[in-house]
Amino acid sequence: MPTQDALKFFQAYISELIEIGGENLPKSISSGLGAKLATVYKEKGINDIQSGLHRSYEVLTASPEIREVKKNEFEIKILYKEDFCPIGGELNPSKKDLIQQSICLPYTIGFLNEMNHEYSYNIDIKECILTSGKNRCYYILQRKRKEREGDIKVEKKERHKKEEGLISSLKKLFKKKDKK
DSSP states (O other): OHHHHHHHHHHHHHHHHHHHHOTHHHHHHHHHHHHHHHHHHHHTTOOSHHHHHHHHHHTTTOEEEEEEEETTEEEEEEEOSSSOBTTTBSSOGGGHHHHIIIIIHHHHHHHHHHHOTTEEEEEEEEEOHHHHOSSEEEEEEEEEEOOOHHHHHHHHHHHHHHHHHHHHHHHHHHHHHHHO
């Protein structure tokens, strides 16, 4: 099967990258490629993460379902026609960590960071074709707004004012006690 041979080559290639350049090399490449895709999407007017993710999974001939379950938390289900991952292949639990940690997670995080850099992202994989043998990937995506430097400075100034007020109040309290 040509697809199987190509997949085996791809997986061997990733393993070689790790052996030669360490485990961060394929992560860096995957993250950079995810960011590049997001840049292309943004140039084409796709600016929100839901639309961007949806399109990126459709390219892999998947049927994605993305829904916001609560503020800044998304449930993402990606259905494929077969029990076969276009990146990792069929059921193979021994390849799960290699594929998820070197390709899937860094690629998706790189994509999301480029789509909207005001947030940090966390992905919790609930189901993977490589471990379930089913035709679905399923994960929870959480995002948290990054603190901006200007916000931090204002917050520190406000905290400092409160601390100065507390110190002043304590000094007055101790002066009153010393007079008695």
